[in-house]
Amino acid sequence: MSNSSSQAAARYNNNFLKEVEAMVEEGNWVKMCMQCGVCSGSCPTNFQAGWDHPPQEIFMMIRAGKREEVLTSQSMWMCTSCYNCIVRCPRKLPITHIMHGLANYAHRLGIAPKNQPTRHFAKLFWNNCIQTGRVNELKLSLGLYFRDGFKQGIINGLAMKDVGLGLLKAKRLNPFELFKPHGCKDQKGIHAMLKKAHEIEERRKAIKTA
């Protein structure tokens, strides 16, 4: 990471914007934002705690060369993919995708905020789902409940017990899944496919950085 004076000098030049264009999914769209603020105004979660900067501001920060503030921001992790912003943006920016692209890029660089709940959930969900090719909901929710230790896990579990019992009654929850999760038909095939996709992605990103 650069020292503060060279970072200040980099402000408002196009270096970070160019980096985003090269490295972030749909990052080439950032320059098209005209700062109308419709996306921020349309975002249903933007006024919740955790939204450090609404999308419009994130785009301005990218152009202003605020690399660290952008990549360590909580904002892009808060996006719920409701697509309101995309629908309304008069410049047709794929804002949702850019937000996810930024989150992913920060994650890969390893500078995304630690203990970010969305980031945690995303990891949990991904690892859970690629194992068998299916989401194991029981494991997923338990993983989430026990994230902050055993005691907190029990407390969380108890708080959700009515929902759990309801699901049980409606045969929507099978306790044995904990021990013998059922998977999709061709688990090997899934794993091979994901591996291939990963390789392709790495190659593409390597070309971009080169």
Add this chain to the structure above:
Amino acid sequence: MAVEKKVAAYICQGCGLGERLDTAALVDVVKKEGKIQQVKPHPFLCSNAGVAMIQNDIDNEGVSHIMIGACSRRSKTDAFNFPEVAMARANLREGVIWIRPDTEEARETTQEMAEDYLRMGCAEIKTMRQPEGNPNTGTSRTLLVVGGGITGMTAALEAAKTGYPVVLVEKSGQLGGWAAKLYKRVPSHEPYKAPVDNGVADMVSAIEADPNIKVYLNATIAKTSGAPGRFQAEIATESGSTVTEDVGAIVQATGFALYDANKLPEFGYGKSPNVVDQGGLEQLAREAAERGGPILRPSDGQPVKSVVFVQCAGQRDASGTHLAYCSGHCCNTSIKQAMYFKDVNADIDTTVLYTDLRTPGNGEDFYRSGQEKGVIFTKGKVSSVEPAGNTCKVNFHDLILDDQHACIENADLVVLATGQVPNSGVNIDFKAVEGEEAAAEVEKKTISILNLDYRQGKDVPQLKYGFTDSHFICFPYETRRTGIYTAGPVRRPMDIAQAREDATGATLKAIQALENAAIGSAAHPRSGDLSYPSVRMEGCTQCKRCTVECPFGAIDEDAKGYPLMNESRCRRCGTCMGACPVRVISFENYSVDTVGSQIKAVSIPDEFSEKPRILVLACENDAYPAMDMAAMNRTEASAFVRVVPVRCLGSVNTIWITDALNSGYDGVMLMGCKHGDEYQCHFVKGSELANYRMSKIDDTLKGFNLETDRVQTYEVAITDIDRVPKLINDFEKRMFEIGMSPFKGF
């Protein structure tokens, strides 16, 4: 020449008039009170049969004056088109039945209304003559265009193409003006993506090849005298001699200058050669193109790697120090100039610092194209530019990130968008604003452009900020000097595409003016009007009020101090008629008498009948149409008003008000257009003068011992369709509160 005066009246029964009104009684009123013996009711007057009946009377019965009791004078103008006779129209449809409820108890007052309008129509027709027009005016078809920039060249080419000879006068040694100095210009056609050739060379060769266009370079106008159809322009030429050209109309297209960037030292102008205005950058770009290389930094000739555009430099300034307005082109211009860099080398950082990006016309597409090319737009207000060595630091307030201390360092070039200042001539109103604070910042120009021979001053009057006069809503090119039209950035700030459109519009108006002058008809907005003010000189007291108040400088004084009319300058507004204290000015079909006799023709019920009478004098351009439209919506209004349309509130002579009050009217409403800086008056000063005159009416009212509420002036726009009936009904309520006028029955 009118032979014998023979008056006939026609009363329509169509459109429900026959069912709602007692036609027999109406005929009776026309005969007995209106004293017109020949009255013909018709079930459908505007039908072929109805019109043929009237035409037959004109052709075979020698009818010379007709009164039509039917719909509004604004309706069925095609059917009731009898140019050979004088005509008055009583408005029974929009004016009466459409604004009254169809109920038993309303029947009596509705009938009374209709009868009054017929009495008024009879009175009017008897005091009218059919205007004949004065063919004794100039007939020059040549157009003088002053200014050889894009606007002037467009005007010249358009006029020549239409078949009118043109004299083009340019103060510099070549045609092209500002546009010729541009490396490229903002596109005006699809796909609005890249700068295009400035187009000047083509226009110049088209002008040179056109035998209908005579060009004077290095020439100015030494004197302009005369009137539409017969202007004389004395042109001071290169050789020092003066040539006189006879022209019919004039287009002034004298353009603009860039606001002086030396007034912006905080932006580094004058402190570093690397800070330029938009004109300066065009020059750098042209030099680069000639050299076939990149744009260079003026301080040391190194290629520019980063450039910052500062929008609104000294514009949209609320502090009163610089220009208060937006010049409307510089945002697009900066986008274009950023492309000069990006199109050659995409790695050059081009940042546009703006507070609001204003890209009129198809500029939005051009803006998007700039974004696609990687021009960066940052919403921020620049506070200062600090030159250091061969670069500059631009300090600004980032308005999105709300960072007061944002800055761009190491900018090789800073371009200031300073905007347009009109090249208008002497500000003839200067004395009036002299007292005001520096905010007015209207510089006293000493060099006149047209050197008009008008008693009102040497140049076309100016509106705000020194831009020349024009009616910004209705007829943008029209100045207060009939036959002289302004176009392009001298009229308001604009870009090339708009200037070309403007030039075309102004040229067409100029052609219309000279053609109208040739047949003795009025210029816009009363084009086609052949009536003309005449003065009964025996009665004139040489008070000069008409001379001073005519908004169009149409009246001079002769050697003895009597008014001397310049007929083709006159716009037929009647302001002079309203001004004359001894009432010696009149038009054939519109005079103190035609309106005064209508006012007196209304029957005034006695004090105890609880039926007030309210006179409405309504501007025929806005207020009267608004009333007609309210009637189309069937908006109910008072049965006690009697409306008389007037050409302009400026034509209202105070005697009408005094007479109305004397004869027992309870109140008078005057409806005219908005006046002041953002006037909408079709005759510019008419409604303002009327307002001024009416402010004196209060004294008269007090003299009569009457409440001042009884006479009110209103500003009404043509869109006030809901408001006008409400004003009328509120006024009626107020009259009931004050009580009936004590002057009834005297």
